[in-house]
Amino acid sequence: MDKPGSPYLDIMLIHCVGLSWIEPARKALEVLAQDKARGLVRAVGFSTHSAEVTRQAAEWPEVEVLLAIVNPTGTWRPNEHIEDGTIADVLRALERAHTAGKGIYAMKVLGCGALASDPAEAIAFAARLPYVHSLCIGMRSLEEVRRNLALLGGARPPVVTLKTGENATR
Numbered sequence: 001m002d003k004p005g006s007p008y009l010d011i012m013l014i015h016c017v018g019l020s021w022i023e024p025a026r027k028a029l030e031v032l033a034q035d036k037a038r039g040l041v042r043a044v045g046f047s048t049h050s051a052e053v054t055r056q057a058a059e060w061p062e063v064e065v066l067l068a069i070v071n072p073t074g075t076w077r078p079n080e081h082i083e084d085g086t087i088a089d090v091l092r093a094l095e096r097a098h099t100a101g102k103g104i105y106a107m108k109v110l111g112c113g114a115l116a117s118d119p120a121e122a123i124a125f126a127a128r129l130p131y132v133h134s135l136c137i138g139m140r141s142l143e144e145v146r147r148n149l150a151l152l153g154g155a156r157p158p159v160v161t162l163k164t165g166e167n168a169t170r
Contacts, residue, residue: 009041011065011103017046017053018083029062043103049076051085051093058097065103067136068094070126075111091129098131107136119144123151 012032017025025046032044045065046057057063069076074087082090094104106126109115115122126135135152139145 008039011043011045012041013045013047013065013067015047017048017057018050019052022053022056026060026062029060033062045103047107050083051089052083054090054093054097058093058100058102063097063102065105066094066097067105067107069108070094070106070129070132070135071109071111071115071122072125073111073115075114076108077112078114094129095131103134104132105134105136106132109135109137112138119148120151123148127152 012035014025014028014032029044032041035041036044043064045063045067046053047067048054048057049069054066054068057066068090069082069087070090072087074082074090076082098104106129109126110119110122123135123137126132137148139148
């Protein structure tokens with residue numbers, strides 16, 4: 001491995017697995033199992049926008065980590081939602097995956113900006129789920145980083161004044 005300071009990757013995810021990618025992804029997991037056996041990867045899994053892929057992957061022993069949409073509306077981009085189900089379907093599958101010992105990584109917590117008007121609600125929604133181990137929250141400014149850290153710590157977030165034009169903070 002050419003990564004300085006580490007002879008392995010902690011987590012290797014197959015990105016954006018949809019229903020049509022389930023079988024190719026399972027084959028890729030076989031290759032990653034070899035890398036795992038050689039000590040190059042510690043855990044493997046999927047990222048997905050699909051409720052059904054999340055449900056199926058929750059049952060596969062070779063999937064150790066799931067990165068899935070976790071926000072109040074199931075939005076992963078403005079006007080785009082979970083491919084083949086609801087956020088309730090995804091959450092049920094993630095809870096089963098957690099019970100099976102898998103790591104759960106919440107993505108699209110702010111729905112790629114679609115839920116940024118009320119980040120407190122979206123972040124609290126994901127953070128309070130007892131089976132979610134980590135959150136992936138997209139941020140575009142230092143102010144957003146500070147606000148989100150404050151929200152996760154339970155503190156009142158600082159007031160952020162957004163500028164427009166050349167000096168914009170977003």
